[in-house]
Amino acid sequence: MAAITLNNGFKMPLVGLGVWRMEGKEIKHLLINAIKIGYRHLDCAADYQNETEVGEALSEIFQTALVKREDLFITTKLWNSDHGHVIEACKNSLEKLRLDYLDLYLVHFPIATRHTGVGATGSAMGEDGVLDIDTTVTLETTWHAMEELVSKGLVRSIGISNYDIFLTRDCLAYSKVKPAVNQIETHPYFQRDSLVKFCQKHGICVTAHTPLGGAVANTEWFGSVSCLDDPVLKGLAEKYKKTVAQVVLRWGIQRDTVVIPKSSKLERLEENFQVFDFELTKEDMDLVKSIDRKYRTNQPAKFWGIDLYA
Numbered sequence: 480m481a482a483i484t485l486n487n488g489f490k491m492p493l494v495g496l497g498v499w500r501m502e503g504k505e506i507k508h509l510l511i512n513a514i515k516i517g518y519r520h521l522d523c524a525a526d527y528q529n530e531t532e533v534g535e536a537l538s539e540i541f542q543t544a545l546v547k548r549e550d551l552f553i554t555t556k557l558w559n560s561d562h563g564h565v566i567e568a569c570k571n572s573l574e575k576l577r578l579d580y581l582d583l584y585l586v587h588f589p590i591a592t593r594h595t596g597v598g599a600t601g602s603a604m605g606e607d608g609v610l611d612i613d614t615t616v617t618l619e620t621t622w623h624a625m626e627e628l629v630s631k632g633l634v635r636s637i638g639i640s641n642y643d644i645f646l647t648r649d650c651l652a653y654s655k656v657k658p659a660v661n662q663i664e665t666h667p668y669f670q671r672d673s674l675v676k677f678c679q680k681h682g683i684c685v686t687a688h689t690p691l692g693g694a695v696a697n698t699e700w701f702g703s704v705s706c707l708d709d710p711v712l713k714g715l716a717e718k719y720k721k722t723v724a725q726v727v728l729r730w731g732i733q734r735d736t737v738v739i740p741k742s743s744k745l746e747r748l749e750e751n752f753q754v755f756d757f758e759l760t761k762e763d764m765d766l767v768k769s770i771d772r773k774y775r776t777n778q779p780a781k782f783w784g785i786d787l788y789a
C-alpha cells in the first residue's frame with residue numbers, strides 16, 4: 480500500500496483508520512473489514528478509551544491469515560495527564576492493545592495536566608472550571624522520556640500532535656530523536672499551509688487528523704460547519720466522478736500529508752480507501768486552496784474551560 484518514508488526510514492501508510500468515537504462493540508467488525516479492504520494503518524489513543532477492544536480485535540486478527548503484526552502500522556498517544564509517566568503509560572497502552580511494540584507513539588497534546596493514575600483519561604478540572612495544568616512538567620522532559628521508549632525498543636517512531644510552529648521548533652531544538660510526525664487538524668477549511676510546510680521542510684511528516692473536517696460528528700459535538708457540504712468541493716466531486724470525501728482525502732494526500740479518516744460504516748470505509756485511482760490537477764489543487772477558512776472544527780476548549788489555541 481502507498482506509504483510515506485519517515486525521517487528514520489520506517490514507512491507509514493498514506494491512509495489510516497482513525498478509531499476515535501468508535502464504540503467498543505463495533506470495533507472488531509470494523510477492523511476486520513477495514514483490513515480486508517486494505518487498511519494497514521490504525522490511529523488509536525489512550526484517550527479514545529477503546530484500546531482494550533482494539534487489542535482484542537487485533538489479537539483475533541493475528542490468529543487468522545489476514546495479516547501479521549509486521550504488516551500493520553499502529554499508532555497510539557500519550558494522554559495529557561501522563562506526561563510525567565511516559566514509560567508506564569506507554570506500557571499500559573501496549574498491554575491494552577496486546578502488542579509488544581508500537582509503530583508510532585505521539586504526545587497527544589502539548590500540555591501536561593494533573594496526573595490521575597497511569598492510563599487514566601479525561602481531564603482533571605479545578606473548582607474554577609478550568610483545566611488543571613501541571614506546571615512542573617516541561618515538554619522537553621516529556622520528550623526525553625519518549626526518546627527512552629525508542630531506546631527500550633517499545634516504540635519505533637515518536638512524534639507530536641497538535642504542536643504549532645513554535646512548539647515544533649522547540650522540539651527540534653531539544654530532541655536527540657527528532658519527531659517523525661506532527662499530527663494536526665487539517666482539511667480544506669483549515670489548511671494550515673505554514674505549519675505543514677514548516678514540518679515538511681524539517682523532515683517531520685504531517686498526519687492530518689480530522690481530515691474530513693469531522694463531518695457530522697464534529698457538527699454534533701462542536702457545532703462546526705462541514706467542508707463536505709462545500710459547493711466547490713461538490714463541483715470537483717462531480718468532475719472527477721468521486722464523492723466529496725474522496726476529493727478531500729485525495730487533496731490531503733497530494734499535499735504530502737497522511738490522512739486518517741474515521742468511519743463506522745462499511746461502505747464509507749471502502750469509499751475512503753478508494754483514493755488512489757485519480758489525481759487532482761494543479762488547477763484543482765489551487766482551487767481547493769482558495770476555499771480555506773482557517774477554521775478549526777475540533778474544539779477541546781469545550782471540555783477544558785480554556786482555549787489552549789488562543
Ligand SMILES: NC(=O)c1ccc[n+]([C@@H]2O[C@H](COP(=O)([O-])OP(=O)(O)OC[C@H]3O[C@@H](n4cnc5c(N)ncnc54)[C@H](OP(=O)(O)O)[C@@H]3O)[C@@H](O)[C@H]2O)c1
Binds near residue numbers: 662
Ligand atoms: N491528535 C488529535 O488530537 C486528534 C483529534 C481528532 C481526531 N484524531 C484522529 O483523527 C481521526 C479522524 O478524525 P475524526 O474522526 O474526528 O474526523 P473525520 O475523520 O474528519 O470525520 C469523521 C466523521 O466523518 C464521517 N464520515 C466518514 N467517512 C465519510 C464519508 N465518506 N462521507 C461522509 N461522512 C463520512 C464519520 O461518520 P460515520 O462514522 O458515521 O461514517 C464521522 O462523522 C480520529 O478517529 C482520530 O484517530 C486525532
